[in-house]
Structures are given as structure tokens and as C-alpha cells.
Amino acid sequence: MNTKFLDLLSQRFDCEEKVVTEIINLEAILNLPKGTEHFVSDLHGEYQAFQHVLRNGSGNVKGKIRDLFSDVLSEEEINEFATLVYYPEEKLQLIKNNFDNEKDLHEWYTEYIENMVKLISYCSSKYTRSKLRKALPNQFVYLIEELLYKTDEFMNKKPYYTKIVQRVIDLGQAEKLITGLAYTTQRLVVDHLHVVGDIYDRGPEPDKIMDTLINYHSVDIQWGNHDVLWLGAFAGSKVCLANIIRICARYDNLDIIEDVYGINLRPLLNLAEKYYGDNSAFRPKRHSDKELSEHEKLQITKIHQAIAMIQFKLESPIIKRRPNFNMSGRLLLEKVDYDKNEITIHGNTYTLENSCFATVDREQPDTLLEEEEQVMDKLLFSVQHSEKLARHMNFLMKKGSLYLKYNGNLLIHGCIPLDENGNMEKMVINDKTYAGRELLDVFEQHLRYAFAHPEKTDDLATDMVWYLWTGEYSSLFGKREMTTFERYFIKDKKTHKERKNPYYYLREHEEICRNILIEFDLNPDQGHIINGHTPVKEIDGEDPVKANGKMIVIDGGFSKVYQSTTGIAGYTLLYNSYGMQLVAHKLFNSKEDVLLNGTDVLSVKRLVDEELERKKVLETNIGEELLQEISILKTLMEYRYMK
Structure with a gap:
């Protein structure tokens, strides 16, 4: 390895203890569960529908809320809580209008700050503290960390934690805190976003989609x-x-x-x-x-x-x-x-x-x-x-x-x-x-x-x-x-027909998909091809999961132009450490409809593939990068500190 590179690296890690600490940290991260990947495709300028899918994590947010609070909250309250996470500013305004006195409102603030902190803790359970800290709203990092990691089993610090929440409310910061916690939740439920093509054309706001992606914490795009x-x-x-x-x-x-x-x-x-x-x-x-x-x-x-x-x-x-x-x-x-x-x-x-x-x-x-x-x-x-x-x-x-x-x-x-x-x-x-x-x-x-x-x-x-x-x-x-x-x-519609490449009917066959995965040096037993581009006509019974699960087509019609022929408003895909789930979306009417009625645009989730063993970071692209970093740090140890 280049000794000049190692000399530069040693300026950052200027003692043996720092190198050892970083190696331990990286090796520990390798054993965490892999983060959740979120796949979307063929957005075609439909910013409002995309925003909603992004905010609800294709149902991931509501799923986490249901996991935590199904025993204490009714279905209506779960929907209300989920909407608060999706659109905190607007939902808080509606909620405030429902209270006649400040005391009741303050009690609500206290309850939902506590619920939000519990939700954050649950959603961040597979992340390091440093990664969670980066996701928290800057102005409240100290307060939230105190509430997240509170230990009052001996009751010594209970008044301390209570006072933190009370002072946040008394100083008029409750709404800002709840809003910050909501956006942190949105960020935590999805570790990485894949946009499988076609951001532009047909719909009215591709520029707003681009602005959202530029500010998103982790994203890649496959050009359409x-x-x-x-x-x-x-x-x-x-x-x-x-x-x-x-x-x-x-x-x-x-x-x-x-x-x-x-x-x-x-x-x-x-x-x-x-x-x-x-x-x-x-x-x-x-x-x-x-x-x-x-x-x-x-x-x-x-x-x-x-x-x-x-x-x-x-x-x-x-x-x-x-x-x-x-x-x-x-x-x-x-x-x-x-x-x-x-x-x-x-x-x-x-x-x-x-x-x-x-x-x-x-x-x-x-x-x-x-x-x-x-x-x-x-x-x-x-x-x-x-x-x-x-x-x-x-x-x-x-x-x-x-x-x-x-x-x-x-x-x-x-x-x-x-x-x-x-x-x-x-x-x-x-x-x-x-x-x-x-x-x-x-x-x-x-x-x-x-x-x-x-x-x-x-x-x-x-x-x-x-x-x-x-x-x-x-x-x-x-x-x-x-x-x-x-x-x-030309009036004759036979001339309008565009003949598709054989790929589009051959992809129904597992052998073809396996051969394509091999062509790209991927394991055909474990890998999948994830496609967009061609709207899946669910209304006619077409299956988005093809070739015995090797092919998943996630263009279900985000674009309003296609929805009359697809029968839905788009597919998205979630891939977490337990496996893959396909989510079909109903027509998104408006943000106002979600806020007032708690309406969501999800239909049933469908299990595509289930991991036999929970997948770890070690088995991912990020894991490969971390292994390379660990190897470099070990080389630095030998070069600098073990002579």
C-alpha cells in the first residue's frame, strides 16, 4: 500500500488507541442488521404522491407505530399518530384547534413527546448512537438524547426527565420538538432509497422531486x-x-x-x-x-x-x-x-x-x-x-x-x-x-x-x-x-403498436433471469432483478412478481396518466434484514384528505422473499466498504504502531 497514503491517514489516527477504537467500531457495525432499502420507480413528476410514499416509508412508519402501541392505542389513534409523523406541521395545527384549554393541550404534548421518543428509540434500534445523532434535529440533540437514554429505574432522575419535557412545553418549543422527532422517524425507517428511473415527464413537478432527492440522506438513481x-x-x-x-x-x-x-x-x-x-x-x-x-x-x-x-x-x-x-x-x-x-x-x-x-x-x-x-x-x-x-x-x-x-x-x-x-x-x-x-x-x-x-x-x-x-x-x-x-x-392504430423486446415476455422465465444475474456477476440463487419502465396492469391480473420471485416489476402507475390501465397508483418495494415486501398503492387524492380523514394510500403488503437468517451489514455493499476500511486500518497499525 502507498506509504504516503498511510502517512496522511496517520494524521487523522495519530495514536494507536484511535486506530484500535475505529477498528472495533467498524467490526461491531458489521454485525448490526442491514438497514431498510426503499425502492420506487416511474415517478413521472408526481411529487405529491411521491412525498406521501416517502413520508410514510411505504407503510413502514405505521407498521412501527402498530408494533409499539397496538395494545394502548385504537386503530383510529394509530392512524392519527401516523398522520402526525407524516405531516407534523399541518397535523399539529389541526390538533391544536381541537383543544379548548391550554392545560389539556399541554397534557397532549407531554403524552405525544413521550410516544415520539419511544418510536424514535424503536426505529433506531439497529443503528449506532452516532448515526442516530446525525438524524436528530440539531437544536434538540442534547434534550432528545437525554430522553432516549434515560435510566430512572431507581427513581432518582424521574423529576429531571419530567422537568425537561415541561420546560420544553412552557417555553413554546413543543411543536418544534414534535416536528423534529417526526422527521427523524421518517429518516430512520428508511436507510437508503433507490429510484429505479423516470423522475421526469408527464407529471407536473419533477423539479420538486429532484430538490427532495438532493436533500435526501441516502439515495441512488437508475436512469430511466x-x-x-x-x-x-x-x-x-x-x-x-x-x-x-x-x-x-x-x-x-x-x-x-x-x-x-x-x-x-x-x-x-x-x-x-x-x-x-x-x-x-x-x-x-x-x-x-x-x-x-x-x-x-x-x-x-x-x-x-x-x-x-x-x-x-x-x-x-x-x-x-x-x-x-x-x-x-x-x-x-x-x-x-x-x-x-x-x-x-x-x-x-x-x-x-x-x-x-x-x-x-x-x-x-x-x-x-x-x-x-x-x-x-x-x-x-x-x-x-x-x-x-x-x-x-x-x-x-x-x-x-x-x-x-x-x-x-x-x-x-x-x-x-x-x-x-x-x-x-x-x-x-x-x-x-x-x-x-x-x-x-x-x-x-x-x-x-x-x-x-x-x-x-x-x-x-x-x-x-x-x-x-x-x-x-x-x-x-x-x-x-x-x-x-x-x-x-395515421388513423390505423395497428401502426401505433410498438413491438417490445423479447425480454418483456422472456423475463417471466426463471432461467432467463438467472442467466441475466450471472451476466452481471450476481448470485442467481439469492439475487433479484428489480425493474421499472413498463406499468404492471394489476387490473387485468398481471403479477408484478415474476420468474419464481427472481423478477420484480415496480412500475404500477405513479403517473396519473397510467392509472386507468393499471388499476393502482404505483408499487414500491421494501427490503429489510428479514426479506422483501412489495407494497401496492391506492390512488393518492391529496394531503388534505390524509390530514382530515387519516386516509392512507396503501393496500396489502406482499412478502416477496424471506431471509432464512436475518441479513447483517456484513453481507451488504456497505459491509464490503467497511471491510476494506478495516483492512486499511490494520495495515496502518502494522506500518505505524507495531514496528
């Missing part, structure tokens, strides 16, 4: 196809940027672009007003929580057409300069007969509806008008100079990856591209053939290079980011082709 689209736009891909704006227009979310991230859409609107009119295929999907005026609908409809046509034009040059993408069949603007208003695809001719080709040069259909070029230049400049977007995209890149091996499981948003026989699909990139894990590693390398070099807007890396959004062998797309053009312009 929609996340990569935003990363690609920030990395300089105009076609990714066009896709983002088109999707935001389609779902009436342009305020995310303009108001949240400060990107000026006026040049695009001016272009749209000049060339486009009303068009039923491009009207925005209706929001349940906001009403548009006819003028606003028409403006969005025009913007939607303008950016869609720019997108189709921008795709063509990439397809032509990247023959290995195998996408020549998607050069659709060249397949249009503009005189007959028809298109021929796969040998079949279709009449076009709702066409909007005013800016298309029939001789060179993929050529942008000078005005369109200028609009895209301005938009890209605005995107790359948005401070808030930069903060979010840098975090997404720092915490994200295409896949993650964590505690023996494989986390991946989309798929591992397979052929019909279950073999890994092959793709040639720069004259070299890749498949399986190697292919995903190459995809990620290109994405990271494109992000690090935003000035290179038409190199292979930037084009590859767009391929991840729409390419046949992309692990994020997982389909043969994206039929956006057909859905806008």
Missing part, C-alpha cells in the same frame, strides 16, 4: 429513458431537447420548461404562431387540476406542432450518419407523398390525417428552416445556462447510472436487450460488437462523455444519448421502434 432525455438536452442534443418540449406540450407541462427552469419559449411560440393553426392531434392532454382557456389550448397546440416537426427533422441526419443504429425505416418525412397526403410504411400505404407540413421542404424534408435553426439555438443556449437545471442534471449524473448492483440485486429501469431465444442482443459500435453488461457499460460511457463535453453536439456520444431514448437495442427503450409520427398522423 425520460431522465436520459433531459440529460441529453443538457449535454447539447437538440433532438433530445425537442422531445422534451414536445412531451411537455403534449401533457400541458410547458410551465416546467419556462417557469421552473427559466427557458424562454417566446421564440418558439412566435414560430408556431406563424406556421401552424389548430390541430386536434396536437391538443394538450387535459389536467385534472387545472383548466386552460381556449386561447391557451390553441397556443400549446401550435407549439406542439412546431416542435414535433423540428424533432422529426432533427432525427433524420442522425439516422443517416449512424447506419449502425439500423433506423433507416424511421426516415418518415422522406416516405411522405406530399401531393397525395399519403405515406408508405412497411409496404403499406396510409392516408395522413392532421398533417402539419408547412415548414417541410419536399426536396429536402429533413432541412430546418433558418427560423427553426435560430429557435433551437436559442433554446439550447437557454437550457445550458439554466442554473436550476444545471443543479438538477449534475445531481442526476452524480447519483445515477444505467444499472446498479446493490446488496446482491440488479436494479435496472428498462431491460437487458435479448433475442427470441434469450441470448443477449448484439450491437456494433465503432466496429466492435457489444452485448449484455458490456453494451450497457458502453452506453453509459457515451452518456457520461456527452455530458462532460456539451460543446460537441453531433458526435457519436451525443447521438448515442438519443439512441438510448429510441433505439432498438437500447436498454432503456426496449422496443423495435418508436411510433410517435404514426400516432399523430
Whole structure:
């Protein structure tokens, strides 16, 4: 080992006793039960529903309360207590309004401070004191630790503990203390959060989700196809940027672009007003929580057409300069007969509806008008100079990856591209053939290079980011082709169908899942593949647990757009030291409904996998890191103190 490194380390551990103490501490931590992992997927901008799931720990909070207080609290009181933990500020205000006098309120404060401290003690039972201390509200650390570790078995200190609580109440700090204890509970019930893709698009508040994740104590992200689209736009891909704006227009979310991230859409609107009119295929999907005026609908409809046509034009040059993408069949603007208003695809001719080709040069259909070029230049400049977007995209890149091996499981948003026989699909990139894990590693390398070099807007890396959004062998797309053009312009719905990669039916088979786990150097007997991306249609009887428990699909429809077809409002997964539980969520109406009625959005938990022996930190990724630290410290002992 590098002696300079050991010399630097010895400045921190400047005596033998400090090294010994740290080794003992780390070896002890290895024998604690593993922390609870919380898996969510396909959030799609649904901040309010995500917040609720995060605050209740997918039912973990209420489960802890029920464990502790089922003998002394009624079910209604348990629900009330749980709601207090989820939304302490709002619930405290409602509770205060129910009391007629200060004495009764103070008695309630006393009872619930004691209950909260008991709950904290229970939730922190598998953590070290130092880890718990970091989770406590800074201004009350001393007081809470005194209450947590009180020992009044001989009654000597009982008045001391009583006085602490009384003075907190008398000095008007009870609500702040209870609020701090509530947020500490939320933090303790989940040790680590996994977001298995698709934070962005469709829903109205992805930025608030990003802000929440940035401030979350422990999180990783597996990029989804929609996340990569935003990363690609920030990395300089105009076609990714066009896709983002088109999707935001389609779902009436342009305020995310303009108001949240400060990107000026006026040049695009001016272009749209000049060339486009009303068009039923491009009207925005209706929001349940906001009403548009006819003028606003028409403006969005025009913007939607303008950016869609720019997108189709921008795709063509990439397809032509990247023959290995195998996408020549998607050069659709060249397949249009503009005189007959028809298109021929796969040998079949279709009449076009709702066409909007005013800016298309029939001789060179993929050529942008000078005005369109200028609009895209301005938009890209605005995107790359948005401070808030930069903060979010840098975090997404720092915490994200295409896949993650964590505690023996494989986390991946989309798929591992397979052929019909279950073999890994092959793709040639720069004259070299890749498949399986190697292919995903190459995809990620290109994405990271494109992000690090935003000035290179038409190199292979930037084009590859767009391929991840729409390419046949992309692990994020997982389909043969994206039929956006057909859905806008062709009535025959057979042309709208997007053929899925065989992975999506082969993943039902245990042998296929075991082979994928082996491909990623994971134990097929113990490991699982945890997937998002494709909404599980529980309403039709589809099972999210597949391949004899080896495959778990947790996209159950967080996005409101999907809930009519899935029948639920999303799945989440919990993995603690005892095993895995899948949680299905009912439709989240509002925070107000939870506060007033104690309504929760959980349905039954389902055991996926049960550990034969309780899993310890030693058997986790964190355990591997701690073992490395212990090894380094032992080397330091030999080098410095045992000569």
C-alpha cells in the first residue's frame, strides 16, 4: 500500500488507541442488521404522491407505530399518530384547534413527546448512537438524547426527565420538538432509497422531486429513458431537447420548461404562431387540476406542432450518419407523398390525417428552416445556462447510472436487450460488437462523455444519448421502434403498436433471469432483478412478481396518466434484514384528505422473499466498504504502531 497514503491517514489516527477504537467500531457495525432499502420507480413528476410514499416509508412508519402501541392505542389513534409523523406541521395545527384549554393541550404534548421518543428509540434500534445523532434535529440533540437514554429505574432522575419535557412545553418549543422527532422517524425507517428511473415527464413537478432527492440522506438513481432525455438536452442534443418540449406540450407541462427552469419559449411560440393553426392531434392532454382557456389550448397546440416537426427533422441526419443504429425505416418525412397526403410504411400505404407540413421542404424534408435553426439555438443556449437545471442534471449524473448492483440485486429501469431465444442482443459500435453488461457499460460511457463535453453536439456520444431514448437495442427503450409520427398522423392504430423486446415476455422465465444475474456477476440463487419502465396492469391480473420471485416489476402507475390501465397508483418495494415486501398503492387524492380523514394510500403488503437468517451489514455493499476500511486500518497499525 502507498506509504504516503498511510502517512496522511496517520494524521487523522495519530495514536494507536484511535486506530484500535475505529477498528472495533467498524467490526461491531458489521454485525448490526442491514438497514431498510426503499425502492420506487416511474415517478413521472408526481411529487405529491411521491412525498406521501416517502413520508410514510411505504407503510413502514405505521407498521412501527402498530408494533409499539397496538395494545394502548385504537386503530383510529394509530392512524392519527401516523398522520402526525407524516405531516407534523399541518397535523399539529389541526390538533391544536381541537383543544379548548391550554392545560389539556399541554397534557397532549407531554403524552405525544413521550410516544415520539419511544418510536424514535424503536426505529433506531439497529443503528449506532452516532448515526442516530446525525438524524436528530440539531437544536434538540442534547434534550432528545437525554430522553432516549434515560435510566430512572431507581427513581432518582424521574423529576429531571419530567422537568425537561415541561420546560420544553412552557417555553413554546413543543411543536418544534414534535416536528423534529417526526422527521427523524421518517429518516430512520428508511436507510437508503433507490429510484429505479423516470423522475421526469408527464407529471407536473419533477423539479420538486429532484430538490427532495438532493436533500435526501441516502439515495441512488437508475436512469430511466425520460431522465436520459433531459440529460441529453443538457449535454447539447437538440433532438433530445425537442422531445422534451414536445412531451411537455403534449401533457400541458410547458410551465416546467419556462417557469421552473427559466427557458424562454417566446421564440418558439412566435414560430408556431406563424406556421401552424389548430390541430386536434396536437391538443394538450387535459389536467385534472387545472383548466386552460381556449386561447391557451390553441397556443400549446401550435407549439406542439412546431416542435414535433423540428424533432422529426432533427432525427433524420442522425439516422443517416449512424447506419449502425439500423433506423433507416424511421426516415418518415422522406416516405411522405406530399401531393397525395399519403405515406408508405412497411409496404403499406396510409392516408395522413392532421398533417402539419408547412415548414417541410419536399426536396429536402429533413432541412430546418433558418427560423427553426435560430429557435433551437436559442433554446439550447437557454437550457445550458439554466442554473436550476444545471443543479438538477449534475445531481442526476452524480447519483445515477444505467444499472446498479446493490446488496446482491440488479436494479435496472428498462431491460437487458435479448433475442427470441434469450441470448443477449448484439450491437456494433465503432466496429466492435457489444452485448449484455458490456453494451450497457458502453452506453453509459457515451452518456457520461456527452455530458462532460456539451460543446460537441453531433458526435457519436451525443447521438448515442438519443439512441438510448429510441433505439432498438437500447436498454432503456426496449422496443423495435418508436411510433410517435404514426400516432399523430395515421388513423390505423395497428401502426401505433410498438413491438417490445423479447425480454418483456422472456423475463417471466426463471432461467432467463438467472442467466441475466450471472451476466452481471450476481448470485442467481439469492439475487433479484428489480425493474421499472413498463406499468404492471394489476387490473387485468398481471403479477408484478415474476420468474419464481427472481423478477420484480415496480412500475404500477405513479403517473396519473397510467392509472386507468393499471388499476393502482404505483408499487414500491421494501427490503429489510428479514426479506422483501412489495407494497401496492391506492390512488393518492391529496394531503388534505390524509390530514382530515387519516386516509392512507396503501393496500396489502406482499412478502416477496424471506431471509432464512436475518441479513447483517456484513453481507451488504456497505459491509464490503467497511471491510476494506478495516483492512486499511490494520495495515496502518502494522506500518505505524507495531514496528
